[in-house]
Amino acid sequence: MKKKILWTGRYENYSLGSFQKDVMSGVIVGVIAIPLGMSFAIASGVDPEYGLYTTIIAGILISLFGGSKYQIGGPTGAFIPILFGIVTTYGFENLLIAGFMAGILLVLMGIFKLGGLIKFIPKPVTIGFTSGIAVTIFAGQIPSFLGLTDVEKHESFIRNMKEIAIHFDSLNFYSILTAGICLVTMLYTPKLFPKIPGPLIGLLFSTIIAAVFYPGQVATIGSTYGGIPNTLPKFVFPDLTWERVQLLIQPAFVIAILGAIESLLSAVVADGMTNSKHNSNRELVGQGIANMVTPLFGGIPATGAIARTATNIKNGAASPISGVIHGVVVLLVLLLFAPYTSKIPLASTASILMVVAWNMSERHVFYHVLKTKTEDSFVLLITFLLTVFVNLTVAVEVGLVLAVILFTKRMSDIMVTEKALPNPNNKHEKVESHIVSDTHDCPQISIYNVEGPLFFGAAQSFEQTIMKTINYKPRVLLLRMGRVPFMDTTGESYFLSIVKNFSKNGVVLISGIQSQPKEVLIKTGLYEFIGEEHFFDHTGEAINYALKYLKKDQCLGCKHFAFRECETFSGLKKNKDETRAMSTT
Missing domain, CATH: 3.30.750.24 (STAS domain)
Incomplete structure (x- = not known):
């Protein structure tokens, strides 16, 4: 009979066998998180190493202090439009401050037990902005997929589409080939080898093909951002001033709200897959701690990642230890293999993000709500269009106001x-x-x-x-x-x-x-x-x-x-x- 280590709460009845399961699932999720972390950082307008720093620090802290046994935290696609807008408008340093402030707000939300309020956000609003974010991410990767040069990135969806049209004549066949190889490999690997992470194999295979058969013909992480340092990030406390707090309170609030929604949705998905129950207020506190600490090391805002959490569960995770191991795996890869990442083509990361966008688009639910032709369809459509053509902040605000007005009308009727x-x-x-x-x-x-x-x-x-x-x-x-x-x-x-x-x-x-x-x-x-x-x-x-x-x-x-x-x-x-x-x- 195996000797068990009896802990309370999330570690109750934890055993050596449980640890072995956590190691296996943690390694697999950590390997998957590496290309995603870099891709999300690039799409957010920052250097790829900051995505890895976020995956390491936030991933470990969210697992240790969060309210879900199986939650995997880190950078996510949902944050991309927001973070890119903040970087463009306020700069990278202010992004870190906004993330730090968002962390404080998340901790306060957990302390004042506001976790349960997130469930009152209407589904048409969440589906609308999630689908809008997916469209924004997908469209934002088209230039890298096609290998277009001299394309300037903007916050505006329409201006980005105009940039693609203007520079379409700079289309690069090698870039399309590389992106295609990564995409096909990524899609078919899980079907042939279910236990092997498709994004990593797609990234490695397309990188090797590009480096061996047509070196120098496609833009890479190294040629665009320089090499990724194989060192630990430095601790820097942000220069917080009252003027900056006033300037950044709105983007910080948006980061906090979206982070709360995404993390709690992910925790709910984990509950459904494992027949467990998370602590929503503790989850918010854990997310807040992670987002307060991560910016001190150059990391970007993080939240619960639904796809990685689901992968963690499917591979047998038994406790939050799997999330800690996932962060340690990314740290080891950063220290040992960082120089090799400079050869990764941007076309390959574009393919990965396009698949992420497709998976997060909620297209089936979107169509289901839309075909009802009710007030919910109207809220969904307005939230979606505002997310794509204006920004997420306006979309959520208008979507919530519309939902409240229509709900009030229904109740009065x-x-x-x-x-x-x-x-x-x-x-x-x-x-x-x-x-x-x-x-x-x-x-x-x-x-x-x-x-x-x-x-x-x-x-x-x-x-x-x-x-x-x-x-x-x-x-x-x-x-x-x-x-x-x-x-x-x-x-x-x-x-x-x-x-x-x-x-x-x-x-x-x-x-x-x-x-x-x-x-x-x-x-x-x-x-x-x-x-x-x-x-x-x-x-x-x-x-x-x-x-x-x-x-x-x-x-x-x-x-x-x-x-x-x-x-x-x-x-x-x-x-x-x-x-x-x-x-x-």
Whole structure:
């Protein structure tokens, strides 16, 4: 029997066999992360070694301090448009500061337990900006894939497309061949050899072909960025000033929000694959620590990587140790083989990023939401287009605002306020709205079925419907609120207006009110103003109470017969009894 090392939490029942699984999965994921780390860094507008530094430091820290057993952290494709925009606008040094500030924000989000709030971001928004990012990444790699020269990179998608068109005549056949070899190798390697990482094999094979058969004919990492140093990064604390904090707070906030979304989505995917459960707030703290430390060594912002996390799980990872080993593997490769990376063609890294973009595009989900032709389709499309043609910040802001507005409209549409009366054909005399008519409606008691959340989006409609009753001044207003699950302060304000106006000439009764709306009324004092004796658990009790307020002289001759007592009040029953007595005599 194997001797087990008993740790608590994520390392409970950890054994030598578990460690062996972690080593195997960590090595495989580490090998996969090397070309991705360099490619993401290049696409983000920084030197490739910074991608490796991020993979090493952030990968280790996210595994150690995060809230998921299987999360693999590092640079990801989702950050590319944001980081490139920050580098272009503010410079590399300010990118590091923005990343450091984002780390602080992530830690605060975890400490204040905001991890659960990420789930409230609508899926059309996340799918929209993820697909938009994928298009941006894919389009950004076209120049390197085609080997175009003198192409200037811009933040604007349209300007980048114009650059491709202008310089299309500089197309390089060798670059296309190299990219094609890498692409085909990458796609077919997993089918032939499932355990071998396709991106690494594609990168190695295409690099060897280019170096042996047509050296100097394609742009490489070395010819474009210089050699990658095989040394550890230096520690440098960023020059933080209040002016820089003010300048970079918006990009830092965007990095933090996107990092939180990506990492928690990745953790959810890991939960689904392993039947485990992550700690979302701890995950945010871990992401924050990683993003605070990584910039001190020149690393770019990092988050949870869904594809690498899934690969980690598929290869048998048992604990966060696999993520630590993945970082150590990248570190060893950096120290031992960094000089050889200068020969890697940019066309090969372009192929890798194009596949990443294709895989992250969520094209099936995108089409599924789009074909529903609902408000969600509109939010999805707007978020997607703004991500591609404007920027991610605007896209997320507009997408969220649109989603909130449309959600508010939906909620207000389901708010129902209808007049109702007991149904005499129902043996329980259930109070229903469809039986009210011009000839069957009590002039002195108005009963309303109120259904749906009474919040800012529906409160005014609720008030306007009720206020129509006041025009003919009934004696009693009975509101059946058993199906009102929620009331906000705006709803309470309109509710107060109804009560005050109606109380001048009559009495307001409430039946079946739920706990949350009742608590709101108690806190604002409206419960006391209405009077505790005017609240009832059941509508029948409220109706019996309401009948006491009827002016009997107004009931004489009434033919509405809204309640079973109406025959007596109207005098009809008395007349019937007298007629029966006379006929008997």
